[in-house]
Amino acid sequence: MSASLLEIRLFVASFEERSFTLAAQREHATQSGVSQHVKSLEERLGAALFMRQKGGIEPTPAGRAYYQKCLEVLHAHAAAAQAVRPFARAPEASLTIGLMPSLTRCATAPALARFLDLYPNVSIHIVEGYSGTLTRMTRAGELDFSIVPAFAGMEGLGQKHFLKTPELLVASARAQLPRVLSLSDYAPLRLVMPGAANTRRQSIETYCAMTGASIARIIELDAMFGTLDFVARTDWLTILPAVMMGDKLGPDLCAARMEDPSLELDLVQIEPARKPLLPEAAAFALLLQEEAHRTSALWDA
Amino acid sequence: MSASLLEIRLFVASFEERSFTLAAQREHATQSGVSQHVKSLEERLGAALFMRQKGGIEPTPAGRAYYQKCLEVLHAHAAAAQAVRPFARAPEASLTIGLMPSLTRCATAPALARFLDLYPNVSIHIVEGYSGTLTRMTRAGELDFSIVPAFAGMEGLGQKHFLKTPELLVASARAQLPRVLSLSDYAPLRLVMPGAANTRRQSIETYCAMTGASIARIIELDAMFGTLDFVARTDWLTILPAVMMGDKLGPDLCAARMEDPSLELDLVQIEPARKPLLPEAAAFALLLQEEAHRTSALWDA
DNA sequence: TGGGCAGCATCAGAAAAACGGATGAGCCAT
DNA sequence: ATGGCTCATCCGTTTTTCTGATGCTGCCCA
Numbered sequence: 001m002s003a004s005l006l007e008i009r010l011f012v013a014s015f016e017e018r019s020f021t022l023a024a025q026r027e028h029a030t031q032s033g034v035s036q037h038v039k040s041l042e043e044r045l046g047a048a049l050f051m052r053q054k055g056g057i058e059p060t061p062a063g064r065a066y067y068q069k070c071l072e073v074l075h076a077h078a079a080a081a082q083a084v085r086p087f088a089r090a091p092e093a094s095l096t097i098g099l100m101p102s103l104t105r106c107a108t109a110p111a112l113a114r115f116l117d118l119y120p121n122v123s124i125h126i127v128e129g130y131s132g133t134l135t136r137m138t139r140a141g142e143l144d145f146s147i148v149p150a151f152a153g154m155e156g157l158g159q160k161h162f163l164k165t166p167e168l169l170v171a172s173a174r175a176q177l178p179r180v181l182s183l184s185d186y187a188p189l190r191l192v193m194p195g196a197a198n199t200r201r202q203s204i205e206t207y208c209a210m211t212g213a214s215i216a217r218i219i220e221l222d223a224m225f226g227t228l229d230f231v232a233r234t235d236w237l238t239i240l241p242a243v244m245m246g247d248k249l250g251p252d253l254c255a256a257r258m259e260d261p262s263l264e265l266d267l268v269q270i271e272p273a274r275k276p277l278l279p280e281a282a283a284f285a286l287l288l289q290e291e292a293h294r295t296s297a298l299w300d301a
Numbered sequence: 302m303s304a305s306l307l308e309i310r311l312f313v314a315s316f317e318e319r320s321f322t323l324a325a326q327r328e329h330a331t332q333s334g335v336s337q338h339v340k341s342l343e344e345r346l347g348a349a350l351f352m353r354q355k356g357g358i359e360p361t362p363a364g365r366a367y368y369q370k371c372l373e374v375l376h377a378h379a380a381a382a383q384a385v386r387p388f389a390r391a392p393e394a395s396l397t398i399g400l401m402p403s404l405t406r407c408a409t410a411p412a413l414a415r416f417l418d419l420y421p422n423v424s425i426h427i428v429e430g431y432s433g434t435l436t437r438m439t440r441a442g443e444l445d446f447s448i449v450p451a452f453a454g455m456e457g458l459g460q461k462h463f464l465k466t467p468e469l470l471v472a473s474a475r476a477q478l479p480r481v482l483s484l485s486d487y488a489p490l491r492l493v494m495p496g497a498a499n500t501r502r503q504s505i506e507t508y509c510a511m512t513g514a515s516i517a518r519i520i521e522l523d524a525m526f527g528t529l530d531f532v533a534r535t536d537w538l539t540i541l542p543a544v545m546m547g548d549k550l551g552p553d554l555c556a557a558r559m560e561d562p563s564l565e566l567d568l569v570q571i572e573p574a575r576k577p578l579l580p581e582a583a584a585f586a587l588l589l590q591e592e593a594h595r596t597s598a599l600w601d602a
Numbered sequence: 603t604g605g606g607c608a609g610c611a612t613c614a615g616a617a618a619a620a621c622g623g624a625t626g627a628g629c630c631a632t
Numbered sequence: 633a634t635g636g637c638t639c640a641t642c643c644g645t646t647t648t649t650c651t652g653a654t655g656c657t658g659c660c661c662a
Contacts, residue, residue: 003382005306006649020610030651035610037649045382046389054658055609062388069381076377080370081304081346087363088347307620321639331622336639338620356629356638 005077007041008070010034011049012274015059015067016139016156026140071156071273078275092121093280098134098146099126099288101224103267106246107292114291115284122280130222131199134270141272144281147288149199150266159270162289165243165296167204167263168255172232177256183208188216192227192238195220200265204239207263228253241265242299243292257299267292306378308342309371311335312350313575316360316368317440317457327441372457372574379576393422394581399435399447400427400589402525403466404568407547408593415592416585423581431523432500435571442573445582448589450500451567460571463590466544466597468505468564469556473533478557484509489517493528493539496521501566505540508564529554542566543600544593558600568593 010033013023020034027034042049049063059067085093099108108126115124127137131148138146139156147162169186171177183189189208194201208215219236221227224244231238232252245255269285271277277285311334314324321335328335343350350364360368386394400409409427416425428438432449439447440457448463470487472478484490490509495502509516520537522528525545532539533553544566546556570586572578578586 002306003378005303008378008381021608031610032612032652033650035612039611045385046391047385049385052610055607057610060388062385065384065388066381069377069384073374073377073381076370076374077304077309080309080367080374083366083370084346084348084350084363087361087366090347322637330620332639333622333624333641334620336641340640353639354629358639 003041003044005073007037008073010037011041012067012070012074012156014038014050014057015063018058019056067155074274075276082276082278092123093119093278094123094125095144095278095281095284096125096127096142097281097284098129098137098143098148100131100134100148100267101128102241102244102265103147103288103292104128105224105244106248106295107243107288111284111288111291114287118287119280119283124284130197132197138270138272141275144278145269145271145285147267147269150268151199156273157270158273159268162267162269162285163243163292163296165241165265165267165292166257166299167200167207167239167265168242168245168299169258170228170231170238170240170245170253170255172235173252173254175235175237175254177254179256180259181256182211182260183258184211184213186237187213189213190217190236191215192219192221192230192236195222198222200241203263203265211258211260239263241296243267243296245299246295247298255299304342304345306374308338309374311338312342313368313371313375313457315339315351315358316364319359320357368456375575376577383577383579393424394420394579395424395426396445396579396582396585397426397428397443398582398585399430399438399444399449401432401435401449401568402429403542403545403566404448404589404593405429406525406545407549407596408544408589412585412589412592415588419588420581420584425585431495431498433498439571439573442576445579446570446572446586448568448570451569452500457574458571459574460569463568463570463586464544464593464597466542466566466568466593467558467600468501468508468540468566469543469546469600470559471529471532471539471541471546471554471556473536474553474555476536476538476555478555480557481560482557483512483561484559485512485514487538488514490514491518491537492516493520493522493531493537496523499523501542504564504566512559512561540564542597544568544597546600547596548599556600 010023010027010029013027014020014034017023017026020038021031024031024034038049045062045066047062048060049066050057050059104126112124112126127134127143129137131151134143134146134148135151135154135157137143139154150161153159169177169181169183193204219230221230227238227240230236240255242257249255311324311328311330314327315321315335318324318327321339322332325332325335339350346363346367348363349361350367351358351360405427413425413427416423428435428444430438432452435444435447435449436452436455436458438444440455451462454460470478470482470484494505520531522531528539531537533551541556550556
């Protein structure tokens with residue numbers, strides 16, 4: 001008679017994954033089942049939702065319109081379940097949150113400590129990862145929310161601003177950097193950089209070009225511990241967000257704000273569009289934002 | 302894993318009907334099934350939604366909270382189905398609308414004629430009835446919307462103002478009523494009135510008491526044709542809304558506005574809270590409102 | 603040009619869920 | 633007490649859903 005929630009979930013997953021096969025994986029079903037459900041949904045609605053073609057599917061206008069409304073249905077459905085949770089026998093929650101390494105180094109621990117005091121019954125799981133991974137996991141509903149660098153947005157994700165933090169030039173303590181500097185004074189640069197897949201890589205390169213700081217040589221190192229250790233032991237430089245450094249420079253490193261102009265990193269909080277944030281998750285996000293802001297602010301003045 | 306739409310529908314019906322048995326009838330299911338579904342829903346949510354007691358059920362606070370959210374889910378779900386309708390193969394709609402006799406006498410036919418021109422593909426079904434019937438049918442989802450006298454509201458119904466129309470004193474043409482009069486001048490009244498179940502009955506009695514118009518005798522007649530015929534043939538009086546009379550007094554009747562103070566009837570448009578109004582239904586409501594307003598306005602000046 | 607591959611569709615048997623009649627227990631008014 | 637009302641529970645039947653195998657298509661690469 002009318003579309004079931006299962007059909008809607010499978011349709012939404014298919015829409016976002018642009019694939020029945022991937023949708024099936026994500027929803028722990030089989031490709032066969034997804035195909036059948038979408039088909040029966042289309043028959044019931046009397047309109048095609050996808051065009052089947054060249055090794056994949058492409059939403060029709062009807063599919064796009066339906067998708068937007070289905071998001072609201074799923075959102076309302078999840079919100080309904082949340083509404084009774086305070087009355088439930090065991091109102092414990094379980095959070096899974098994705099954070100970039102920049103955030104886990106300094107800001108996470110104090111936020112976590114405060115959170116554990118405030119919410120003794122909430123079990124929490126923090127996943128560290130780079131933006132691509134976190135974005136994918138968040139959209140698939142595996143994470144309650146993530147903090148990632150601002151990006152162009154993506155279907156199935158809600159996002160809001162989380163923090164603006166300055167990027168710092170980081171060097172071995174021997175370099176004795178001043179507290180503020182112009183990057184071009186240190187050119188030609190020998191930089192330890194994240195790989196091309198990392199969102200920050202692009203903006204760092206743009207910044208170097210803009211300030212006229214030529215780059216002599218690059219190492220790609222997608223490992224934060226390794227980057228810091230390498231910079232401490234050599235005279236290579238790297239660029240890292242202030243929220244990552246905080247007051248934990250240690251004896252082997254020094255760092256400096258870059259001016260004229262400054263380079264800043266925008267972080268956003270993303271969550272699956274099809275379910276509302278748990279109140280506990282919102283609370284943790286707020287604590288984390290406070291700590292991140294505090295950490296980053298050490299480099300403001 | 303998660304509440305199905307079927308469970309939600311059955312829960313909503315149970316909540317509104319305050320009964321599993323009635324909910325089962327309304328949703329074309331059995332009491333047994335409703336009981337089982339609600340139970341499994343409660344187990345999944347970990348909270349009781351109803352208290353089972355003395356020959357019936359009573360929602361718990363959790364049930365009330367959940368109900369509100371479930372309405373949003375069903376509403377969103379119906380809206381999603383509507384969103385694809387323009388793309389569907391056969392985008393015809395079918396309307397069922399409930400109207401009071403006051404509206405069907407003059408205002409409906411012209412509205413219907415205009416509507417049929419504008420929407421050739423929409424099949425329409427108009428049910429005439431008194432407010433109790435129409436309200437119940439609307440809440441049960443059997444009617445897309447109804448026009449009924451304003452009332453205290455009811456769970457599961459959305460309502461908005463439709464028309465304010467003056468009540469008229471109606472008599473045989475022989476009475477030669479002036480165009481405007483004070484009801485008390487015609488006391489002691491012999492009135493043809495609707496039965497106590499009718500919403501208007503109460504307000505007419507209140508009005509008579511307020512204006513000091515004593516009532517000599519009452520006939521209860523819940524039949525509009527019968528009322529008009531009886532009044533035309535005798536010297537009994539009745540009180541009817543202007544929107545019902547329009548310019549169709551005929552040779553045997555006369556009518557007059559009552560002043561100091563005037564008595565007016567408020568009509569509201571009600572619809573099931575769990576689904577959005579079809580665009581076609583909204584269009585018809587608008588046409589009907591225009592015609593009703595025009596009809597009623599004949600008695601304004 | 604012809605495998606190999608990846609994607610969706612289809613089918614039919616197996617598994618799961620929903621259904622619904624019968625029955626029971628509690629409550630209330632007669 | 634008793635009849636009538638409610639909801640809960642049980643269990644055999646029916647219906648739906650799920651899945652794995654297979655088929656079909658178009659793409660990529662040798």
